[in-house]
Amino acid sequence: MALRAPTLAPPTPTRRVLRPVGLLAALVALGACVLLSITVGAKPIPVADVWAALTDHDGSYDHNVIRTLRVPRTVIGVFVGAALGLAGALMQALTRNPLAEPGILGVNSGAAAAVVLAVFAFGAGGTGLVWPAFVGAAVAAVAVYALGSRGPANATPVRLALAGTAVAAVLQGLIYGVIVLNDFVFDRIRFWQVGSLLGRDLEIFWQVAPFLVAGIVLALCLGPSLNAVALGDDLAASLGARVPAIRTLTAIAVILLCGAATAAAGPIWFVGLIIPHVARLITGPDQRWSLPYSAVLGAVLLTAADTVGRVIVPGAELEVGIITAFVGAPLFIALVRSRRMAAL
Template identity: 80%
Template sequence: MALRAPTLTRPTPTRRVIRPIGLLTALGALAVCALLSVTVGTKPIPVADVWASLTAYDGSYDHDVIRSLRVPRTVIGVFVGAALGLAGALMQALTRNPLAEPGILGVNSGAAAAVVIAVIAFGAGGAAYVWPAFVGAALAAVAVYALGSRGRASATPVRLALAGTALTVVLQGLIHGAFVLNEFVFDRIRFWQVGSLTGRDIDVLWQVAPFLVTGVVLTLCLGPSLNAVALGDDLAATLGANIPLIRAATAVAVILLCGAATAAAGPIWFVGLVVPHAARVITGPDQRWLLPYAAVLGAVLLTAADILGRVVLPSSELEVGIVTAFVGAPLFIALVRSRRMAQL
């Protein structure tokens, strides 16, 4: 049984007040996480030194660490988290599938597999990850939908999740096989494949920034149209919505966001699953509010996970992709078991 389309009703006075206050609070939380991200690490650095490194750089070790490592890592984490949060919200809105998420539906693995193939075939690295990631994300999305809706069966949430899981297993097998057989590939992308912000410099952000910005702007413009789609295709069409155009634009936005995020930080799971559900508690089904919330909360979650990964082990770091998996996996199980979900 497919998930019912939400009915958009006029928000209550309480919700009208809570939405802007909640968004401002989330932005404040993001600012706190960003500050902690540049101060917390193997060597804690005082806030005064962080400020001095940005305003009066003196070439010292601490200033160099902040400017060349921690600030780029933090900025990339913010943008990647926002992209994944938006991509998850878009996928859930378009498919009416509460399990839709770039990792679960195989989009991240498709991008990662394409990058591995590019490394093997062409020795790709750095900026060259971007286009293979886009192509892989697009092909994986098409393949999952085709598998989930094969024959007369409709693409129900659980069928899509199962198709995405199956494709992910196949692609991960391909990736791990390449690691075993090709030492060059293993050395080149072993940390990237886990999902990591470690060692990312600001050039990575500039390389993917045009795609991220285009994807974010397109996504925020789609809010009213996705509200119409949520009412059902027939009713949306009577309201003047161009359903094929909305779907195509949403697919382009998802590919831009997922491809850029994966190229920058590797495949990171569950951010796109957790964030829209958290945002929906505050905003309700209105995509005009849900999408900005998803962007901010996605950035908060990823930066917070990165900070946690730095402090959870005494003398080492836990990659951010591992931390988000620990956070997201229990929620995924809870969603599958929920009575409001479609059943096999």
């Protein structure tokens, strides 16, 4: 880890004020999204009834809906969104690749493929999906980095993105091949595969919570060290940073976050790509601020997308992964076309 803080350009007075104010505003927005997620749905429920359901459960239909359906999916949405936002920020900071994201670099696809194979081969479910997701995420991450750094050239952003796209395409082909040929697997994971919070209960959350919390805490602690790595390996080492240890801990945090998030909600794209760029527009390159921003903004985006998905189609519900794809794809195109946003 970094023994002393690296030298960073001092923030402007405006940014110095904007950072804490913006983080507070993001937390307020997250609170509003949580409240909307609990009250809005096929049947709107007043806030007074929500409070009564949480404090004095009477067994009524509305109270059961709140306690068994909406609260669990909201809690999972907050933690999964924070995990994906943090994972994207960590990957972009470590690789200095503005296009790094758990989906684009194949990590989500690796976790999803391992889960599908576990369901196909062993009929796994519940807690049985957690460890395959971690193993799949780790194997995909190693494979992408190995392919992206093969030969005399280093693992450049373009090489990593191309390798991630290739690995993700192969894994997606494997996934579709299994679910098309096996009705049992298809029925079990068809909603999970597109990224969904529907039907998730607190039992699933408690199964993945230790990994999510560990990954989030580890990620937030890595901010100063990632600031050192951003200066380059040689300069970071001269400042006292243990670069191999930082890379290893960052990889562990990414695997914990992506594996747990994918096991809980399925593969969800674009959250980890877009959110870190939005965070850096507010905070600048300082990872001590951009990491907590990424966590909060990721939670805001996912809970808001889940809420929109419940009401955008009358009488039906769109999965949260579909909503984030609709939102993220145009932003991704804008990101690729904008040199200022793509610069790290």
